[in-house]
Amino acid sequence: MQGEKFGGEQKKYWVFFTDKNGVSFNPFEYFDPKTIENRLFQNIPLIDSSDFPLNENYVSIVKGEVDSASYCSRWFNGMAVIATGNQIEKIKSFQFVKNIEPMESESALCSNNKKSGKFFPSPLLLPPPETFDTALSEKNRLLMKNQTKRMGGEDFEKMNLDGKGIRIAVFDAGFPTVDFSPTFEHLRKDKRILKTWDFVKNKEFVYGFNEHGTMVLSCIAGKTGNEKTGLATGSEFILARTEMAQREPFSEEENWLAAVEWADKNGANIISSSLAYTYHRYFRKNMDGKTSLVSKAATMAASKGILVVNAAGNDGNNEWKIIATPSDADSVLSVGGISPGSDYHINFSSFGPTSDKRMKPNVCAYGQVIVSGKKGLEESFGTSFATPLVAGFAACAWQKKRSFTNMELFREIEKSGHLYPYFDYAHGFGIPQAGYFINENNNPADSTFEIVNEKYVLKVLISDEFFGDNNVDGALDSLHTKNNSEINSELDNRGAVPKTDYGSDYLYYHIENSEGTLDKYFVIRVDKKEVLELNKDDFPAGKKLMVFYKGYSETFTF
């Protein structure tokens, strides 16, 4: 507490209460039927004290002491107030007050595209729908196709899996043109945007302000003509404006919490959020999944049966470097970014692990995509866009495996990663693959290399049939990565990306210590059959080497 030290200055605080004594709750009145269905489906109790409203007496007493009160959180049994230090001192003395925390935060949307940070104040200023520009260069049209194809989107499509029956909540900074853009016509036509709420302005209208949310939504469910920019074109949506992209110092964390509770109340199965809090409020050591309010809220949402998908962050190439909160929370599916050109980590995508050394991000997807903005289709960058791609993927996977709980789905999405069981802190388990959910029989891939244990060195030798381009076609058919080579070949042939490497020709390896966390990890290009040689003296007993190449992984313990 520091505010009370400084006289009469007004600040924003969370006031948490000790109990909810004397409060009653009827879930059938409070929740949307979809929430009831979700909870029954996942054996989550309908009546839980965290869903009960706050004690009205406590709320009114505190309201009487402060200048203004805004949001009440059922989950955390607290309310947000604006008060002076002296007022807070008085509130602290109430027996029903558990503790008080000052609130102040700044967040960042995980987009690297400066254009998406533009303020768009009024729908009246938006361009008419007939000016929507769908023209794309050949390179970008291919990129648009591949941003879903790289996840095996065609496999979902063949099975008519488009996220139908799954309700997705999208939290962002505004959704201009979603109410008339041709990209979202299918959603409007079927009335599948069920609810909207602007938590910044406390009103229903969200179709103005920053276009970042529009771009994000297009990566979940966008469809322009017959071309999809996201996989979950059949899902239902609830849209929440929680952010002011121009940095709003007080309310965003509160808004995010309010939106999560709102999403739960309104039956969301999945939350897609591209929010990231980093150094403005926190230190690296705070990225432990337990410190920030948003990570606590995300964890709570997961406990209510919601799959929370959040951007890892775009700090990979600056000093902060590691993931942001709430992606640090254990139950949040944290999504990193992949470069479509190289098919491995895109430079700005934040790295794991968490400060308590848990693996993050969990999975990854393209961090360079084609989105539908306010004026038309355009290219954009950021883990902000990898996140909705995975959220859309998750909706299709959940439609297919409807019996899964949220956390079962979480684990299965990880397992569907193209690197699984290999992982590292840049890619997690890799890019989720639809084939994993479609094919009942996911046999392990054939051995593609051999680890040779010699007296002083350990060598990794690529098997003859998996070395070089000539064997790629047939050999990769059974692997998760089968599309990778095709995609990159296409990109390469059309000059979409610099003529570099095919993702399937990369060898990934990591060194794991006895505590189960990684010391180092690498991605190397396979230029020769004897691709890796490690001096055994450099690795104490107990350390493990794990190698991944073309769908096959193997571990060696020193």
Add this chain to the structure above:
Amino acid sequence: MKFIENPPQLNTKYLFVLFFLGFFSIYFSSTAQTILLQEDVIADTMPILTGPNMKNYTHTYSGYGFLLGNSEGKGAEIKPGISNEFIFGVRYKRRICNFYSLGFNVYYSSLNFQFKQDSSKIFPNPVLHDKEKLAYNNAGIELYNRINFGKRGNIIGNFFDFGGYGEWGFNIRHYYRDNFSVAIAGASAVEVKNRGLLYTNKVNYGAAVRVGINRYVIYGKYRFSDLFNKGYLEKTGLTYPELPRLILGLEIGLFK
């Protein structure tokens, strides 16, 4: 007819060099990896020990301010707007806790008092010029307290500073310029710089405050000391009015 030439003699030194070059190029081409991504997790997850909200932090800054108010008496009215101060300095901050820090600034400042030229002028004499100023080149030091507001991470954040400063004028000059309507000796103007001014104090001191959000700062300085040397003025019977004491300006922290 065909001449048979002697074959060229190969120097054994060159042979050795060629052999080693060939060996190393083959060796390295066969063992080198093309590393596309390499991360050392231990290094990546080391706590960040430096930065704006760590125990010790030093950064440079630059500022520009304006002299506000009037002189304390008639005869030395300054021109507002162009009477100004430029500062460049180094700021050290020692974090005591999340909301309180101590620190000091070491800086250079260029302070200019530009004088109005009217009949009431007495400083430093009643002679009117086209342009006239008293200019200081100061070396300064300031000790300050910092109060930070709000919970924050490794950023400067929102703050209020208050402290005291001392400045030593290592180069003080009185400057004036007169433009000639008719060129004199081939010159259209004359500029005069008077140094070693006996009527000024070399050392000045005062209070400073700042309000800032990260790198952006509004600063104010109030000079307690008198610019003019009282002893000298008494001895000579001069009565210069004290010049404005208040400076208000903007500062930018020069850090990432």
